[in-house]
Amino acid sequence: MAVQLMQEMWQGEISTVTIGAVKEEGGSRAYSIKIGGEQSLPCLFKEGAIPNKPEIAFEIWDIAPNDWPSELSKEYGHALNDPFLWAEKCVKEYKARSLCVRLQGAHPDSGDKGPGEEAAFIRQLLDKVNVPLIILGTGDDTKDNLLLPACSEAAKGERCLIGSAVQDNYKTIAVSLLADGHNIIAESPIDINIAKQLNILISDMGLPLERIVINPTIGALGYGLEYAYSIMERARLAALSGDKTVASPFVCFVGQEAWRAKEAKVEDSRQGVMWEVLTATALIQAGADLLVMRHPLAIEKVNKYIDKLCS
Amino acid sequence: MNKFKVTFYPDNKSVEVIKDTTILSAAISCQVFINSACGGDGVCGKCKVIVKKGSVVTVPTGALTPEEKKKHVYLACLTTIHSDLEVDIPPESKMEIDAGLKDIYANSEEVESEEVVSSDKIFKHSPLSTKLYLELPKPDLNDSLSDLDRLYRAINKAQGLPRTTESHGAKPVVRGLPPIQTSMANIRQLGELLRDSDWKVTATLGKRNNSIEIILVEPGDTSAKNFGFSFDIGTTTISGQLVNLNNNQVLGTKAAYNKQASFGSDVITRIIYAKEEEGLEKLHNAVSETINHMIKELASEYNVDLNDVTCIVCTGNTTMIHLLLRIDPTYIRREPYVPTANFIPVLRATEAEININPRGLLYCVPGVSSYVGGDTTSGVLSSALYKEKDLSILIDIGTNGEIALGNQDFIVASAASAGPAFEGSGVVCGMRASSGAIQKVKINHKDLSVSYDTIGNVKPRGICGSGYISLISEMLSAGVIDKSGKIKLENNKRLRTTDTGREFIAAFKEESDSTRDVVITEADIENLKRAKAAIYSATAILIKHIDFKISDVKKIFIAGGFGTSLDIESAIKIGLLPDLERKRFSFIGNSALAGAREILLSSQAVKEAENIARKITYFELSTDSGYMDEYMAALFFPHTDLLRFPSLKI
Known part of the structure; x- marks a missing residue:
C-alpha cells in the first residue's frame, strides 16, 4: 500500500523583494534579482511554491580590510586596495550576480569619510558595474543617519537594498x-x-512590508549557528502561518561571521572556506534568501549546492 | 559609646548615630531618602554620596570610578561613620519619587476611591468587634451571680442567646455557641467598674478565633461610637479606610506611600534587607509608622477618639503581612518559597504596634502562598469572582500585579512583578490618584495641544496611573511616539531633550500647580511598557496554563488604586489588557481594600475569605518556559503580535 505523505498547507507567504532596477524601471542595472516569495518551508517543494533560489552577494569594501585572514585576502590580492577593481573582479572573474558594498571607510574609527565622498563613490560604483547593489553603513547610528541618506539619494532609482536599520x-x-x-x-x-x-515600526513610517529584508543576525558554525537557525525557523513558521509582520525574506551575513571564527584563520588551509560553506548551507536550510559571502571558492561551492537542491 | 553627628545636605538634616553605622542607615533614620535599589547590598551603586567633611571607613567597590573616588564619592550602604560628618547627596542619588514631589513622604492624602461591590453579595452585618450597652440587674441575695457571670449572662441575653447558668470558671460554654472569654485585666477592674457606673456599662466584644472575647468594659453607654479601619498594605502604596462599625459607613479613605520604599522598591530587596542587622525592625517600624500616621490623621479629621477604634483588618501581599507582624520573611525568597504563615489568628493590634484602642483587635486577611497574599483573597472576595459561573479573571494592577482566574469551581492565581510605575512611583511626574493628578488626557492630532482632566478639577501636579495609560494611548494615536515607545516627534514646543533623554510636556508649568512642567520621559514610557508587559503576559500565560483561550474569559475585573476612572479602551490600546468585548470589563477600584472592609464588617465574609484562600491554587510564572517569551513579545504597544488586538485596526 502506498504511504500517504503528510503535507502541511500554509496560508501565509513570504513577500518577494526585488533588488536592482533595469533601464525600463528607471535604473541602470543589467537585470534585477528577486528574493523571497516562498509559500512553504525551505526545500519542501511539494508543500508550496518556492519561486526564487537563494541568492549570493559578494561582499566588498570601500577601503582595504585590515582584519581579513590571509587565506581570504590573498584570493583578491591587490584588488582589495581599489574597490572598483575589486567589484569588477567579482563580477567579471567570479560572475557575481550581486554585490554588497560595506562603507567601512566612513566609520569614525576607520577613516571617517564624509557622506558626500561616500555618496559619490556609490554613484561611481553603480556606473562601473551593472549588477544589483546592496549598500551597508557603518553600524554607527549617528554616522549612518548622515551617510545612508546621502548614498540613498546618489543611488536613487537603482532599487538597492540598504541597511541596516535597527530598533533604536x-x-x-x-x-x-x-x-x-x-x-x-x-x-x-x-x-x-x-x-x-x-x-x-518601519512599515508605520510608510515603507511597505514588501520592501523590507530581515537581517536576523547569525552566528557562524560553532558560534551560535543553532540559535540563529532556530530563530529563523520560528520566524518562518510564524510568517507561513499568516503573520505578515514577519513575512520578509532573510539576508544573512555569512562571510562576516564565518571569517571571524578562529578556525577560519588557519593559514594555508581551506578550513576558512569550508567554515563559510557550512555556515551558508545550514542557513539556506533555515530559510536564508540572500547570503552575503566573501570567499569566491566558498561562493562557488554554495552555488553548486543551491543548484542541486533546487533542481 | 562613641556618638557622631551626621548632617545631610542639601536637606540640612542631622542625626546622631553610633560609630560604625552606615551612612545609608543614618540617612534613613533622619528621613533623608537615598536611592538604594539593592537594599544596601553594595551591588546597585545607586546610593552615591559625597563626604565633605569627616572620616569614614569603606569597602572597595567596582561601582565607583577612580574620578569619583578622588572626589570623595562613597556608596552610602558600604561606608561607615567614624567621626562627625557632612554628607552631600547628589540629585541622582535622591530617591526618584522624592525628587518628583517633595512632600511625598510627608503626608498621606485623601484619595478618590471607587469600589463596586457586586449586588448579589451582601454579607450579614456582624463586624469583627461590636459594642453592647448593658444595664445589669444589681445583685442581691436572691441573684448572687458573680460579677463576671452576671456580665456573661447579660451579654448572652442581649444577643438573644440562651442563658448560661454555669457559675464556675471564666469560660461558660453553651453547646453550639462560641465560648466567651476575657482577660485578667478586665476581671481585676470589673467589681469596682460595675459599681461605680451603677451597673450600666458598654462591653466591646470581639470575634477572636471561634470565641467571643470581652475586649473591654467601659462605664456608661459608648455603643454609638465604634469604629474600625481596613488597610491594604501594598509594596508601594498603603491605603486605609475609617469605617463606622455600627452602620457600615465609610468615613474617609487615604493613601500614602509605604515608607519601606527606602529599603528597596520591590519585595525581594526588602526580604534581603530584613536580614540586615535590625533590618526586620526597621521594615516593621516603617510600615507601622505609616499606618499609625494614617490612622491618626483619619481619626482626627473625623473626630474619632482612638479609644473608640476597636479593630483593624489588614490585607496585603504575603511579604507585607510578614513585615507588619515582624515575622522574618527570609523563607519566602528561598526555594521552595514557603511563607511562615498564611493564616494568622486574630491578634491584638498592639502586638503589631498599631495604635488604636490598646486592647483592639487586628485581623490579617489569609494569604495563599509566598507571592499571592491576602490582597488577592480580599480582591476575589469583593469582586465575587468565586461566585461566577463563567470563567472570569481579576487583574489587580499594582507593584506586585496579582491575577486570579477562575469561577465558582476553581481559582488559580499568579503574581506578576510589574514595578511601581502604575502607582506613580519610579516615573518622573508620577503621583497617586489624589487631588491634582492628571487622570485622563486628549491630544489634538493636528496641533498636538493637550487637554486633560485632573482629580478634583484643580491645576495639575502630576500624573497618576490612569493618567499615564490615557496619555500613552493618546501619544500613540497622535503619532507622538512609535509603537516601541520612542518619541518620534521632531521640533515641537512640547518636545524637549534633557541630559536624561527626550520628554514630552503634558502640562506647561504656567498651567500647572508645580514649579516645573508636567512631563513624560522616554524612560517613563519604557518603565510603563515593562509594567504593562508583565501584567499582560502573566494574564496570557495563566489563561494558557489552564488550556483556555483569552476569548474564553467572560468577565474581567480590573482592580487597582487608579482613582475613580480607568479608561478600558486606552488600557487595551497600550496592550495592558487583552482585546476583548468592552462590556466584559468592569473596573472595581481598590478591590483588596474593599474586601478588607467587608471582612471587617462581617464574620460571614471572614469565613468566605478563609474558604477562598484555601481554594486558590498558586501558579508560579517563573517556572513556565513560555513566560519570558510572552513578556518579550508584550514589550511593544500594544503587542508584537498585532493579531491579538484585532479591534484596534493597526
Missing part, C-alpha cells in the same frame, strides 16, 4: 529609502520579537 535607529534611514525607492535591511539581534517590532 530606523526613522531617518526609512524615510530616505522610502523617498528614493530602495529596499531596507531591518536588523535585529537574534530576536524574533524585535524583528517583528522593527518591521512594524
Whole structure:
C-alpha cells in the first residue's frame, strides 16, 4: 500500500523583494534579482511554491580590510586596495550576480569619510558595474543617519537594498529609502520579537512590508549557528502561518561571521572556506534568501549546492 | 559609646548615630531618602554620596570610578561613620519619587476611591468587634451571680442567646455557641467598674478565633461610637479606610506611600534587607509608622477618639503581612518559597504596634502562598469572582500585579512583578490618584495641544496611573511616539531633550500647580511598557496554563488604586489588557481594600475569605518556559503580535 505523505498547507507567504532596477524601471542595472516569495518551508517543494533560489552577494569594501585572514585576502590580492577593481573582479572573474558594498571607510574609527565622498563613490560604483547593489553603513547610528541618506539619494532609482536599520535607529534611514525607492535591511539581534517590532515600526513610517529584508543576525558554525537557525525557523513558521509582520525574506551575513571564527584563520588551509560553506548551507536550510559571502571558492561551492537542491 | 553627628545636605538634616553605622542607615533614620535599589547590598551603586567633611571607613567597590573616588564619592550602604560628618547627596542619588514631589513622604492624602461591590453579595452585618450597652440587674441575695457571670449572662441575653447558668470558671460554654472569654485585666477592674457606673456599662466584644472575647468594659453607654479601619498594605502604596462599625459607613479613605520604599522598591530587596542587622525592625517600624500616621490623621479629621477604634483588618501581599507582624520573611525568597504563615489568628493590634484602642483587635486577611497574599483573597472576595459561573479573571494592577482566574469551581492565581510605575512611583511626574493628578488626557492630532482632566478639577501636579495609560494611548494615536515607545516627534514646543533623554510636556508649568512642567520621559514610557508587559503576559500565560483561550474569559475585573476612572479602551490600546468585548470589563477600584472592609464588617465574609484562600491554587510564572517569551513579545504597544488586538485596526 502506498504511504500517504503528510503535507502541511500554509496560508501565509513570504513577500518577494526585488533588488536592482533595469533601464525600463528607471535604473541602470543589467537585470534585477528577486528574493523571497516562498509559500512553504525551505526545500519542501511539494508543500508550496518556492519561486526564487537563494541568492549570493559578494561582499566588498570601500577601503582595504585590515582584519581579513590571509587565506581570504590573498584570493583578491591587490584588488582589495581599489574597490572598483575589486567589484569588477567579482563580477567579471567570479560572475557575481550581486554585490554588497560595506562603507567601512566612513566609520569614525576607520577613516571617517564624509557622506558626500561616500555618496559619490556609490554613484561611481553603480556606473562601473551593472549588477544589483546592496549598500551597508557603518553600524554607527549617528554616522549612518548622515551617510545612508546621502548614498540613498546618489543611488536613487537603482532599487538597492540598504541597511541596516535597527530598533533604536530606523526613522531617518526609512524615510530616505522610502523617498528614493530602495529596499531596507531591518536588523535585529537574534530576536524574533524585535524583528517583528522593527518591521512594524518601519512599515508605520510608510515603507511597505514588501520592501523590507530581515537581517536576523547569525552566528557562524560553532558560534551560535543553532540559535540563529532556530530563530529563523520560528520566524518562518510564524510568517507561513499568516503573520505578515514577519513575512520578509532573510539576508544573512555569512562571510562576516564565518571569517571571524578562529578556525577560519588557519593559514594555508581551506578550513576558512569550508567554515563559510557550512555556515551558508545550514542557513539556506533555515530559510536564508540572500547570503552575503566573501570567499569566491566558498561562493562557488554554495552555488553548486543551491543548484542541486533546487533542481 | 562613641556618638557622631551626621548632617545631610542639601536637606540640612542631622542625626546622631553610633560609630560604625552606615551612612545609608543614618540617612534613613533622619528621613533623608537615598536611592538604594539593592537594599544596601553594595551591588546597585545607586546610593552615591559625597563626604565633605569627616572620616569614614569603606569597602572597595567596582561601582565607583577612580574620578569619583578622588572626589570623595562613597556608596552610602558600604561606608561607615567614624567621626562627625557632612554628607552631600547628589540629585541622582535622591530617591526618584522624592525628587518628583517633595512632600511625598510627608503626608498621606485623601484619595478618590471607587469600589463596586457586586449586588448579589451582601454579607450579614456582624463586624469583627461590636459594642453592647448593658444595664445589669444589681445583685442581691436572691441573684448572687458573680460579677463576671452576671456580665456573661447579660451579654448572652442581649444577643438573644440562651442563658448560661454555669457559675464556675471564666469560660461558660453553651453547646453550639462560641465560648466567651476575657482577660485578667478586665476581671481585676470589673467589681469596682460595675459599681461605680451603677451597673450600666458598654462591653466591646470581639470575634477572636471561634470565641467571643470581652475586649473591654467601659462605664456608661459608648455603643454609638465604634469604629474600625481596613488597610491594604501594598509594596508601594498603603491605603486605609475609617469605617463606622455600627452602620457600615465609610468615613474617609487615604493613601500614602509605604515608607519601606527606602529599603528597596520591590519585595525581594526588602526580604534581603530584613536580614540586615535590625533590618526586620526597621521594615516593621516603617510600615507601622505609616499606618499609625494614617490612622491618626483619619481619626482626627473625623473626630474619632482612638479609644473608640476597636479593630483593624489588614490585607496585603504575603511579604507585607510578614513585615507588619515582624515575622522574618527570609523563607519566602528561598526555594521552595514557603511563607511562615498564611493564616494568622486574630491578634491584638498592639502586638503589631498599631495604635488604636490598646486592647483592639487586628485581623490579617489569609494569604495563599509566598507571592499571592491576602490582597488577592480580599480582591476575589469583593469582586465575587468565586461566585461566577463563567470563567472570569481579576487583574489587580499594582507593584506586585496579582491575577486570579477562575469561577465558582476553581481559582488559580499568579503574581506578576510589574514595578511601581502604575502607582506613580519610579516615573518622573508620577503621583497617586489624589487631588491634582492628571487622570485622563486628549491630544489634538493636528496641533498636538493637550487637554486633560485632573482629580478634583484643580491645576495639575502630576500624573497618576490612569493618567499615564490615557496619555500613552493618546501619544500613540497622535503619532507622538512609535509603537516601541520612542518619541518620534521632531521640533515641537512640547518636545524637549534633557541630559536624561527626550520628554514630552503634558502640562506647561504656567498651567500647572508645580514649579516645573508636567512631563513624560522616554524612560517613563519604557518603565510603563515593562509594567504593562508583565501584567499582560502573566494574564496570557495563566489563561494558557489552564488550556483556555483569552476569548474564553467572560468577565474581567480590573482592580487597582487608579482613582475613580480607568479608561478600558486606552488600557487595551497600550496592550495592558487583552482585546476583548468592552462590556466584559468592569473596573472595581481598590478591590483588596474593599474586601478588607467587608471582612471587617462581617464574620460571614471572614469565613468566605478563609474558604477562598484555601481554594486558590498558586501558579508560579517563573517556572513556565513560555513566560519570558510572552513578556518579550508584550514589550511593544500594544503587542508584537498585532493579531491579538484585532479591534484596534493597526
